Amino acid sequence: MIIVMQHGVETDLIEEVKSRLVQEGFDIHESRGIARTIIGAIGDPTRVPLLALEAMPGVEKVVPILKPYKLVSREFKEEPTVVNVGNAAIGGDEIHVIAGPCAVESRQQILETAQVVKESGATLLRGGAYKPRTSPYSFQGLGLRGLEYLAEAREMTGLAVVTEVMDTESLPQVREYADILQVGARNMQNFNLLKKIGEQDRPVLLKRGHSSTIEEWLLAAEYIMSMGNYKVILCERGIRTFEEYTRNTLDLSAVPAVKSLSHLPVIVDPSHGTGRRELVAPMSRAAVAAGADGLLVEVHPYPDAALSDGPQSLKPQSLSDLIHELDSMAPIMNRSLGTLVG
Amino acid sequence: MIIVMQHGVETDLIEEVKSRLVQEGFDIHESRGIARTIIGAIGDPTRVPLLALEAMPGVEKVVPILKPYKLVSREFKEEPTVVNVGNAAIGGDEIHVIAGPCAVESRQQILETAQVVKESGATLLRGGAYKPRTSPYSFQGLGLRGLEYLAEAREMTGLAVVTEVMDTESLPQVREYADILQVGARNMQNFNLLKKIGEQDRPVLLKRGHSSTIEEWLLAAEYIMSMGNYKVILCERGIRTFEEYTRNTLDLSAVPAVKSLSHLPVIVDPSHGTGRRELVAPMSRAAVAAGADGLLVEVHPYPDAALSDGPQSLKPQSLSDLIHELDSMAPIMNRSLGTLVG
């Protein structure tokens, strides 16, 4: 990192900064200019936060050079990480579509949807049993019963199940039923939850917080990996901006950006990312063209009766049309669409 | 609410919407224009989410008229809520300053700071035992030991203690030591935590999420109140914007806005709100001038050695200077500065 000292600062303050750096095992390089004295420090970037240099007297600013994360970075691991779930290999040559309703609403609804998802060509099933809702008066999910229905749907179709875990208390229970543990946008910085999930031997789908920078997102993944769980799949789902036409602003540039910064797979959720059914197909195509490893799409047999996110849920026919389109696009990206026959 | 139907929609779709509304006990008023048919519906706003009208075929948009929250609203309760903590009455005529370090770092540090806080004229002590940190490699707090030191500081000074609770697991433990349970910005939409806190008989300090709208913030308070805990204090701490000079953009207009929408007390955190020591005093004065019921300020005996948030922590002398200024300002707001002698 680089430490820029204030103009005309006393020498002893400079020495204090240097000695704290040396104590912490950093190699330092000082250069005194007319306007400023600059200290370059080389060492373990993950120990920088402990230095708390910004608060030292005489320090104008501290400029990190190396990234604050380690395990998630490309420097740490060159080759892309492939996360295997059932027959699906996420992050490899295949592009996988995870589809399902926002929330599990009834046994019949999820079984019917699972059938739709399988026939459409999608390879994993999504559905929420525990739902984070802005209003305490909204449908909060079926809980355990929802998990059981999801398991039944998996039995019936062979589709692996992705479902959200909202807190450390329900983690053991959700873990029992889920093939992939989803961490929602609102929980991206629920650090205790991240740590606990980091102790599980289960793939994780980590959604980007709706106002989190790419760096904060990667640091959230670092929390999980630092506890030993390396099976992390990142999911871009739109960020909050001033634009009101779309529910969020889908930041597709985050896909190639994360691909260059990290070895982890990245998928995209165009349903939450746009909040509008008619934008899901174009943004799904765009996500694949930007290099996404997969998609997380909401589908509902009767969107107009959905208890949540109806306006952004595809109808069954639209889902299979979309997957058909993606199938013809994949080769251009030198990829193919995922299939269940492993 | 108002339901706007799409242009040239079939009559039976209009009827379906109307019948769903009637089923749910809403009074409806239809008006057919040349361009659009509009349905006005009067009923319990808290049941609107269950209708999921946006997804019904033929519906162009749904426009809420009444607020989606109830218990937090001025309509529900005219007179301002006053939350009593020890000798402090927050939300009344007195303005209270809650001060302390970002994190409890050692027994000596918190005892020394508590002394400083008391002498400065502040009436409550803040300090984090459990710290949410963006990087897994940052200081994470002393945990239980930190809580014990806080209790000791309370013994010594008589100052009530405000400290953050990060999850439902540690809630019983934190509850044992804290006079006010703080919910951090990152946990504002940790709904299970909000519900559990709603079951406690303890005042709560609910920080606004750094990208939460005022409405989402009030709905988070509604989660707590809907479980029975009415002792909620709201805290504006800055929102995330494009501006990089300040750590966050302190949204002081939220203070009078919340005051008109809700009966709950509102305080301001100028330390996180700006991230810069030199801006804390002016923004503290501004907060009081905007009608805030109190302040949450970071102070540290040796900011340059602080393990977190040093750059935004006041030095002891600055804190007492600030409180002195506020003391002379309060009368203009027809208020007085809080004191410990209840």
Added chain:
Amino acid sequence: MIIVMQHGVETDLIEEVKSRLVQEGFDIHESRGIARTIIGAIGDPTRVPLLALEAMPGVEKVVPILKPYKLVSREFKEEPTVVNVGNAAIGGDEIHVIAGPCAVESRQQILETAQVVKESGATLLRGGAYKPRTSPYSFQGLGLRGLEYLAEAREMTGLAVVTEVMDTESLPQVREYADILQVGARNMQNFNLLKKIGEQDRPVLLKRGHSSTIEEWLLAAEYIMSMGNYKVILCERGIRTFEEYTRNTLDLSAVPAVKSLSHLPVIVDPSHGTGRRELVAPMSRAAVAAGADGLLVEVHPYPDAALSDGPQSLKPQSLSDLIHELDSMAPIMNRSLGTLVG
């Protein structure tokens, strides 16, 4: 539109609102509920601003139903607008790539780049003679000389020229040399400039303001069209958000959104949209997959010597590689890549 009256408002205030609406030729529909009285009003949406109803006593809020723009809307014109420039038809079946340097720096630089652009397969040449720069100390462009060099490049290559016009004073001059008049993001709401350009018989490339909503963007186009110039091409170039990794956040969902709201062609500028060379190709593919009618890409023979935007400029080889990729992608969108042979 819908006018929601305040709770318990006097009848005469309701009557005043109604009479102002009737005076302005609106059909009105009143519905009185227990909680609120609602007035539905049908009429020319473009006259709504003149009513200034929000400020009338007793009015709680005014909810527009119809869009505030007319000429740009799909309702006004079903079939897509195709803007013809030289041999290029923008908005038709062909996807066109407009490429060139950020700024014209010298005769040799623009002639050399024009050659590169032509050989790569792009069909229009971009280059700034007048440059809006954040700092008064940055290179401000060659002005008239730059325009002359662009004309020479056109002579040499047959490529039509797109260049920015910054103010009404230089408009006649720029008009003389440009085939397409570019309005930059910073000038999207320079209304006098928009009106003057609306009087020209020249195609316009209207960039989205970096913090403008889609609606404001379409209203800016409405300014131009309301003066008689219907040859407007919209250009998404990224919006300002909290994310710092990319220069802007490219809002690709704006492409299908605008396509559904308006009949005007939409192209994308991935260079300014990302600010990073390595993200230009993936976001260009994504733009085409999202339905864009074309791209505006920065290329420079020696990016490392560019006087502006070097970091986001492609090298010649990368441009032809990109165009090759797009060529194989276009058929999936049932389109083809534009060529010069009309």
Added chain:
Amino acid sequence: MIIVMQHGVETDLIEEVKSRLVQEGFDIHESRGIARTIIGAIGDPTRVPLLALEAMPGVEKVVPILKPYKLVSREFKEEPTVVNVGNAAIGGDEIHVIAGPCAVESRQQILETAQVVKESGATLLRGGAYKPRTSPYSFQGLGLRGLEYLAEAREMTGLAVVTEVMDTESLPQVREYADILQVGARNMQNFNLLKKIGEQDRPVLLKRGHSSTIEEWLLAAEYIMSMGNYKVILCERGIRTFEEYTRNTLDLSAVPAVKSLSHLPVIVDPSHGTGRRELVAPMSRAAVAAGADGLLVEVHPYPDAALSDGPQSLKPQSLSDLIHELDSMAPIMNRSLGTLVG
């Protein structure tokens, strides 16, 4: 500035960067670490943009240390700038309130309002003759006639007049009538307009762009000052964020921030900053408490009949109440409220 070279970059690339710096007259200091080579460069910061180092091969990033502006900075001029307009000295010990309607609507309206403004104790009159409006169908202002009415109001009351200039063409005309030339938020980066205004011998009120950083705002002021006009008054008027309750988010922390970075006076516009009449008084008090040198407030004799911004315009009585409040607050800031008797 500091130039961080990429990991393992060839020596000759480092040399190229160094030689370009030396050519431009910078003193350089190189330090080679294991991970990175860092070059510190000391020289005229205003010439940095010309170097375009970011684009040089081998350069990872360039970190500015000194500010990119000069004339506006505190380093350049220690003592605060005081701008004299008629009897008002803005930026001195007195706090001045500039009040008036958003737009001049008629002779009677502006004369009546001017009387109100004078009686309330405000010391300058605001009013728009040329109005930038989002929709081409909104009231666009009275133009020249509006300027004549403003002059008449000045005659009658002795109040100096602040009015907006929208383009270089109308500048000579507006200059003839205005005591202070206002540059609106949308024109903050209309660089040609800034340059032309920089050539005038007239005070300027430069509004912050609704999505401009403090640095961009100060660079806009630098444009004006670099042409010779040093009489610049900055005006914070709210920035665009995700929050929808207020029209903009008033960034009061920008007031003390700008005060520390620059010697120019700063005033605040709580009317546009909030868009809500009931928030104008609290945010006006807060602005003064934050250190603002004045206020720009909208007042209208009949807000409910206003052709623009009615909802945020104060009624005459509210204005004088507000000024009365500010009068009692000023002494706490060691200031007094401005009066006309110079």
